[in-house]
Amino acid sequence: MKKIVVEGLKYRYPLTAELALNDVSFEIEKGEFIGIIGRNLAGKSTLCQALMGLVPHFYKGAYGGSVTVDGLNVAQTEICELARKVGLVFQNPFTQVSGSKMTVYEELAFGLENLGVPRAEMMPRIESAMALLGIERFGKRNPFDLSGGQMQRMAIASVIAMAPDIIVLDEPTSQLDPQGSEEVFQAIQALSRQGMTVIMVEHKMEKIARYSDRVMLLDHGRLVDFDTPERVFSRDDLAQYGIAAPIFARICQGLGIRTPQTGLYPMTLDDAYDQVVNWHE
Amino acid sequence: MNKIEIRNLVFHYTAGEPILNDISLAFDARSTAIIGQNGAGKTTFVKLLKGLLKPVGGDVVINGINTSDATVAALARHIGLVFQNPNDQIFKNKVLDEVMFGPLNIGQSQDEARERADAALAMVGLAGRINDNPYDLSLSERKLISIASIVAMNTEIIIFDEPTIAQDFSGKEHIKAIIRDLVAQGKLVLTIIHDMDFVAETFERTLVFAQGRVLLDGSTREVFAEEEVLRQAHLEPPHVTQLAHRTGLPGTPLTVEEFVREKRAQGAMRPVTP
Amino acid sequence: MKALSLYQDNGTLIHRVDPISKLLYIAAAIFIPVVLTGFTAGLAMLGLSLMLLVLARVLRKVVPLIGFSMLVLISVVIIQGLFYAGNRQVMFALGGVHFYREGLLFSAAICVRVLNILCAFALLVLTTRPSDLIESLVRQGLSPHFGYVLSSVLQIIPQMTGTMETITDAQRSRGMETEGSLMVRLRAFLPLIGPVVMNSLVSTRERSLALEVRAFSSRAQKTFLNEERVSTSNRVIKIVLLAAMAAAVAWRVVS
């Protein structure tokens, strides 16, 4: 089933001359884990916001083409209606705290209260989202007393509690230490396995290669490639788009190792291990 | 002479809840990464070096000055700190004015401050934007402004707090180049950082903090060889090193190039078995 | 982080009275003396408020709350006692200056009025968690958007004062002095306030986006995480207060 269909999407922010998105088209199936990569200002965040209707409803500006999410045409659907289907986690954890709740627990309830979710249903949702992100012990804390990493987990949990079909995450682990970001990736993967469609912008290529089903490469507002991690990261023109392949792929490239079946570079630690350990010059 | 000497440093906000516990260290000219889990005491440690916090016990001596006897403003001539969030410092309407603020504060003349600010902005690649409003630039560019505003103060010691957050690949390469440039100028560069690959490629020495203590201290290669100890501190070695460990490649390579070289050398030594 | 609130969590009977009843009490405390005129009604209400403050074990916390007003009231007594336009009859002399009866009576009336209002408000402010008050108002029909704005202010102010510390650190790290002569401190004003003001304004964009994502503009009937407290005793309190106000009006009309 097609969960997201984007056709010829063009967008320009107000007061700017350049298109932030230029003729982008793709389709995403239900339950896929999609990684979005590209240099800063390539259009990644704009694309995320277009899936949620913030582009164009919030910013206005100039818009063309269409985005269809679960059968709804985003340009004709209100953001609050889309919020029932799509969750969006932003990069900066500090500005996405609602700012009106005194505890983390209440913060998670904010979106549910707005949606009119009955009280009895709220609590199990909040508690399971907190457990998934490992923040149960902060339930009674003031959101602003959390560290950057803990806030980032809370921001993800707040969106997950709203039980969207699709979750879009824009660099959700920037403030986390290595162990923390690994835990968050695993939590998101668990959701993906339960059928949630995941779209994640991330600069940590090793993680993108390991967790994504497909990778979308953007540059200057255009969709350069949208394919399996192996294929995208085996391109020889990545540097041109300001991207470096995962370290493991670069090592294999340096050694001239390709996976025999596909002719592509191995991407993950496990795959690289299998190939490197048997490698002879 | 060591630029920084720390003797039996103890710090806590509330007695009985130590944040830093009996740390003794010296920093020479080697660029040094400080790694550890969130909450390990790294930021507190850096604030103590900067004189923003004063030790509860022990001494911190910067260029021969004990931080307990000096004001933060006086120490600012010797040691600069680039805060994690550039928005916590930017207040001028023009990039150039923002970068000249620190140099003028520590007594540089208008001309000298201008010269150093121009040089620092050129170093971070913002020479063409000196008249822009900092808030019209992107967050990663504002980060570069905050770096330039400390570099322009021309201190002998520069500390970065998480310089690579929100930077893409070329942004990281850029910051790597800035750090190498500063090291080449003979400055002591210290960095708090979570990105192990960046540490492996950039720093000569690495300190591992865990629960208010220094768990490991040595050359970056020595430190990343200690996979077991790193795991105790909830850290993992850089990706290159992980693959090397798994495949039994000796010598703890830190970069892709080292790995490839080592592996080729190993392959050449071993006869090909049929 | 210290929340911005004067609330004292003593858990007394008064604390359990719902916020709307307390608001109604303030209305009564202001309304009844106005209707009945004269000293007695004002003094009686003031006495009642003080008694309730004692019951809630917050009487000592009233002092800082009314401290500033007390200073002004003292100056009112002095200025009116000396210079009130209707002054005729000297009441006493102090070091050669004459205090007049009319002015002192006039200022005494002001004191009773102000203290009465302050104490009635103190009862609300010291025994009600601000978030509970706001939530009650939203349940009573206040727009949830305004409810959001009110509670958000209570959160944002401590957060902004918190950032001030980081900003102070960042600017001191750049060699800025924050202590010294008035000129030095004046010059520190902009570098300190600038980042916090710019940030709070610039981050309105990101926060608005984040709120939209959390269905802030939704027209669905809002639900509440916390259960509403309804009790018969609260209803009784409200009826008694309304009856007292009606009785005051009736008394005024009849007499």
Place this chain on the structure above:
Amino acid sequence: MKNSMWSLKLSTSALVLIPAAVGINYIGKLFAGLLKLPLWLDAIGTVLAAMLAGPVVGAICGAINNVIYGLTMDPISFIYGLTSIGIGLSVGVLAHRGRITGIGSAVVVGLIAAVVSTVISTPINIGFWGGQTGNVWGDLVFAWMAAHHFPVWMSSTVDEFIVDVPDKIATVIVAYGIFKGLPQKMTILFRHDSQTEQL
């Protein structure tokens, strides 16, 4: 476009601006106090909000500012909310008519805000305190005028006005300085006239 500045439908951005503005008021007051400046500087945020988003948002900022002060510091603040509303309204109208173009006009707008503030506050001062403001310098003038048998309304007006003039002028100048330094992508959020264009 006509009368769009009086639109009562508040966007999310406008709602989010209000707490930030009240916070700025608070920080301004805090620092003026810490630096012992002879000014309150407690309306910088209200004036900024009025400049950015118009008289309605300015007025709401003023009202909410005093409600919060009333709840957390000094209950008497509630009643002076009327004054804050007046300041927000007047600056908002002037700003949206394009009357604030430089420091000079900022001084004029500050003066107008001081007049508005005095007109609203004086009756409250008289009804509540018998005419005083609680500011030492203003009240000394009030006492002197009362001693010389000026009518109460006149002494009270002068008391309030001499306190308000320097304060409101300084407030509008500071707010204007900040406003000028704001990036356009932020100020555009509060315009009522933007439409999505088709590509």
